Amino acid sequence: xxxxxxxxxxxxxxxxxxxxxxxxxNSMLILSLMILAxxxxxxxxxxxxETELASPILWITFFFSGMFALAPIYQREVEQGxxxxxxLAPISASSIYFGKFLATFIIILGLNLFSTMIFFAFFAQPMxxxxxxxxxxxxxxxxxxxxxxxxxxxxxxxxxxxxxLPVLLIPILLFTVIMTSVEATxxxxxxxxxxxxxxxxxxxxxxxxxxxxxxxLMIDYIIEE
Amino acid sequence: MADGxxxxxxxxxxxxxxxxxxxxxxELHKGDVYVLFGSNGxxxxxxxxxxxxxxxxxxxxxSHFGMSAEDDLKDIRRKIxxxxxxxxxYRDLTAHENLDFFADLYSxxxxxKRIEEMLKMVELYHxxxxxxxxxxxxxxxxxxxxxxxxxxxxxxxxxxxxxxxxLNAQAMLNKVIEKMNQEGVTFFMITHDLEKGxxxxxxxxxxxxxxxIDDDNAETGEFLSKYKEILGGEGH
Numbered sequence: 318x319x320x321x322x323x324x325x326x327x328x329x330x331x332x333x334x335x336x337x338x339x340x341x342x343n344s345m346l347i348l349s350l351m352i353l354a355x356x357x358x359x360x361x362x363x364x365x366x367e368t369e370l371a372s373p374i375l376w377i378t379f380f381f382s383g384m385f386a387l388a389p390i391y392q393r394e395v396e397q398g399x400x401x402x403x404x405l406a407p408i409s410a411s412s413i414y415f416g417k418f419l420a421t422f423i424i425i426l427g428l429n430l431f432s433t434m435i436f437f438a439f440f441a442q443p444m445x446x447x448x449x450x451x452x453x454x455x456x457x458x459x460x461x462x463x464x465x466x467x468x469x470x471x472x473x474x475x476x477x478x479x480x481x482l483p484v485l486l487i488p489i490l491l492f493t494v495i496m497t498s499v500e501a502t503x504x505x506x507x508x509x510x511x512x513x514x515x516x517x518x519x520x521x522x523x524x525x526x527x528x529x530x531x532x533x534l535m536i537d538y539i540i541e542e
Numbered sequence: 543m544a545d546g547x548x549x550x551x552x553x554x555x556x557x558x559x560x561x562x563x564x565x566x567x568x569e570l571h572k573g574d575v576y577v578l579f580g581s582n583g584x585x586x587x588x589x590x591x592x593x594x595x596x597x598x599x600x601x602x603x604x605s606h607f608g609m610s611a612e613d614d615l616k617d618i619r620r621k622i623x624x625x626x627x628x629x630x631x632y633r634d635l636t637a638h639e640n641l642d643f644f645a646d647l648y649s650x651x652x653x654x655k656r657i658e659e660m661l662k663m664v665e666l667y668h669x670x671x672x673x674x675x676x677x678x679x680x681x682x683x684x685x686x687x688x689x690x691x692x693x694x695x696x697x698x699x700x701x702x703x704x705x706x707x708x709l710n711a712q713a714m715l716n717k718v719i720e721k722m723n724q725e726g727v728t729f730f731m732i733t734h735d736l737e738k739g740x741x742x743x744x745x746x747x748x749x750x751x752x753x754x755i756d757d758d759n760a761e762t763g764e765f766l767s768k769y770k771e772i773l774g775g776e777g778h
Contacts, residue, residue: 319649326646334634401596402630402689406647407620 323408327416331390332423340393341424344385349432352378357439368442372502375436376495379429379454379461386425387465388482390417391473400473404540414466414536418529422462429454445505449514453505456521457498463528464490470539493524546608547572547697547728548593553602554752555588562588563599564752570697575719575729577739579769580749586732587627587701589749593730594624594699606697620648623695625703629686633675637666637685640674641692648693660688663718679706687715691722698722700731704738716742736766748772 335341356374394400403413433454437444465486472481501517548570555563562585570576580586591597593604595611595618604611606618631640641660645653661667664684674682683706690698704712719729719742732749733739740746740762747754750772 322649323647326643330632330635330643333639334632337634397633398626398628399630399632401624401626401628402644403647404596405594405619405622405624405630406644407616408647409616 320409320412323406323412324416324419327403327413328419331417331420334393335420335424340389341386341421342428345382345425345428346431348382348385349378349428350435352381353432353435353439360440368506369503371436371440371442371506372499374440375433375502376457376499378432378436379425379457380490380495382428382432383425383458383461383465384483384486386421386428387462387469387486388479390421390466390469392469392478395473395478400540410537410540411533413540414470414532418462418466418532421466422458425462426455426458429458442506445508449505449509449511450502453498453501453514453518453521456518456525457494460494460521460525460528461490463525463532464494467528467532467535467539470536474539494521494528497521497524546570546605547574548604548606548730550593550604551602553589553592553599553604555585555592555597555599561752563592565602566749566753568593568747568754570728570730572728573723573726574745575723575742576731576745576747577743578730578732578747578749578754579734579736579739580732581734581772584749585752586749590624590626590699590701590730590732594622595619596624620693621696623690623693623698624701625683625686625690625699626701627705629674629682630689631674631682631685634673636671636673637661637677638670640685641688644689644692650693656692660692663691664688665714680708680711683707684711684714687718691718695727697728697730700729700733702733702735703731704733704735712738736769740765 353374391400394403430451433450468482468486468489472478472485475481497517497520501514501521504513504517546569548568550566550568553563553566553568554561566589578586578589588597592599595606595615607621609618611618632643635643638657638661641657642653645657650656658667661670664687666681666685666688669677669681674685677685683703687703690700703715707715716738723729723744731739731742745756746765747756748769749755755768755772
């Protein structure tokens with residue numbers, strides 16, 4: 318019970334701070350719009366199949382804008398000197414991890430859905446199965462946020478943490494959750510049915526479980542010095 | 543013989559080649575107000591962070607309330623409070639929201655009543671719903687004191703608590719320490735403010751060359767001469 322109430326307290330604190338200073342939300346919104354507008358601009362001059370490129374465009378937007386959301390999660394605690402205050406509390410480090418993970422997940426997912434709407438406004442696409450697309454975005458965002466939180470906690474303790482976060486995060490995420498999500502999203506835009514996606518969904522789910530479990534198991538060692 | 547609240551034996555800690563703590567021993571008893579003096583950079587903050595379970599020592603043994611941090615970390619942390627140079631407060635949250643958050647982390651019963659009590663104690667009740675980012679350094683320190691004492695700790699560590707406080711707030715801090723000490727709370731304070739520290743101390747010591755020189759029995763004048771002598775030896 319104590320774990321749940323501590324997780325809830327951290328979750329609510331994170332959301333309250335974020336909706337008050339909008340540090341993550343503003344960076345993500347602006348970057349998403351810039352990336353999508355840049356692609357729209359490029360496609361005015363180059364003749365590519367927008368349907369084939371829809372999936373990578375969406376996930377590149379999620380990936381780079383999401384990175385901006387991940388940086389302050391733990392860095393903010395270090396900069397404001399509040400990390401030690403959290404450490405002193407009689408709670409397990411996993412409460413800190415899960416509280417922050419859930420809050421970041423909600424913010425990133427909300428902004429990814431917003432980016433998806435902007436994407437459909439910018440690019441005239443035949444509408445894919447929105448239920449399946451939403452499902453893949455949710456699953457991909459879970460893995461992205463779970464690993465992102467862990468790497469954000471590691472990099473917050475390092476010098477040049479702003480550089481270290483993408484250096485540590487990009488190689489792992491790109492070849493796991495992002496690649497699999499791009500492929501599954503491509504199939505959805507190509508008119509696939511749920512049965513065609515089952516392997517992709519299982520793979521993304523497996524990455525989600527591995528990343529959440531890694532966060533749970535490692536966060537104690539990362540936070541305690 | 544009073545109860546052993548904290549026992550530290552042979553504490554060593556170094557940063558690179560610099561030995562900061564060099565086999566330090568310390569014992570605190572219930573009801574002590576132990577004030578440790580020392581010049582800048584002698585390792586006072588390192589020591590208090592080790593004792594407050596925030597960082598590890600390289601060697602040595604520490605027990606809090608007869609428990610070891612390796613086995614009973616959460617139980618120890620529930621019983622201790624730590625007020626540092628950093629207030630450990632969120633500037634985007636109000637004073638009330640900050641205390642409410644920490645009250646949830648410590649599972650404090652009747653938290654609203656307790657938060658109100660603490661805000662009144664540090665004379666910030668009228669600013670309960672103002673963001674901490676708009677507070678002065680002194681107000682943040684007072685709120686940090688409220689955060690430190692919110693969960694009624696039995697052992698409180700204070701790291702340079704007078705810095706940033708005006709004279710009234712310093713007097714208020716000493717009054718709070720005296721009141722809580724009468725209720726049985728043990729304090730361990732590090733400071734270089736001799737006058738304020740001596741005023742409140744029931745035990746005192748000097749940290750020099752990585753060890754504590756205990757001078758419980760010395761007269762005030764004798765203690766001060768010794769402190770000045772040590773400071774001189776350290777090049778101050």
